[in-house]
Amino acid sequence: MTANKRIVLSSDHAAIDMRRAIADHITAKGWEAVDIGPQTPESTHYPAHGEAAARRVTSGDCALGIILCGTGQGIMMAANKVKGIRCGVCSDVFSAQMIREHNDANMLSMGARVVDTPLALEIVDAFLDAEFEGGRHGTRVDMIKALEA
Ligand code: RB5
Numbered sequence: 001m002t003a004n005k006r007i008v009l010s011s012d013h014a015a016i017d018m019r020r021a022i023a024d025h026i027t028a029k030g031w032e033a034v035d036i037g038p039q040t041p042e043s044t045h046y047p048a049h050g051e052a053a054a055r056r057v058t059s060g061d062c063a064l065g066i067i068l069c070g071t072g073q074g075i076m077m078a079a080n081k082v083k084g085i086r087c088g089v090c091s092d093v094f095s096a097q098m099i100r101e102h103n104d105a106n107m108l109s110m111g112a113r114v115v116d117t118p119l120a121l122e123i124v125d126a127f128l129d130a131e132f133e134g135g136r137h138g139t140r141v142d143m144i145k146a147l148e149a
Helices: 013-028 046-058 073-079 093-101 117-129 136-148
Strands: 006-011 032-035 064-069 087-089 107-111
Touching: 006 013, 006 046, 013 032, 013 064, 013 107, 013 117, 046 064, 046 073, 046 107, 064 073, 064 117, 073 087, 073 107, 087 093, 093 117, 107 117
Parallel strands: 006 032, 006 064, 064 107, 087 107
Antiparallel strands: none
């Protein structure tokens, strides 16, 4: 894994408590949590938060990103519009491992109305503990990158 230990965290209003739990969890694992909010519970717009987190990753400021909304779907769609982002929604541990090992995902999305916080923390662990395998998977990820050209 990269020497950059910074992980950007963002969400909409539906996932503030889960986001804070994840921040504490990854900090305890030795990562630096870069929590870009929002910090207050007013209804807000997930595309803006997905984009803001994605740009922290593509700029190189953060190595990885974890984003949350009610389902994890809308904020993932927004993040994936930023060139260079590969973000998957996960509600199970296996998928979280696979999006790193096979898809070289640089962002993880989850739904706070889909998974509870204990499961979300397990999913985060699987995502962070996995490594991209390269090889034939690198060929396929390069094909994804080509779609952005
Ligand atoms: C907000 O109510 C909700 O639409 C949002 O959190 C998310 O689930 C969208 O994909």
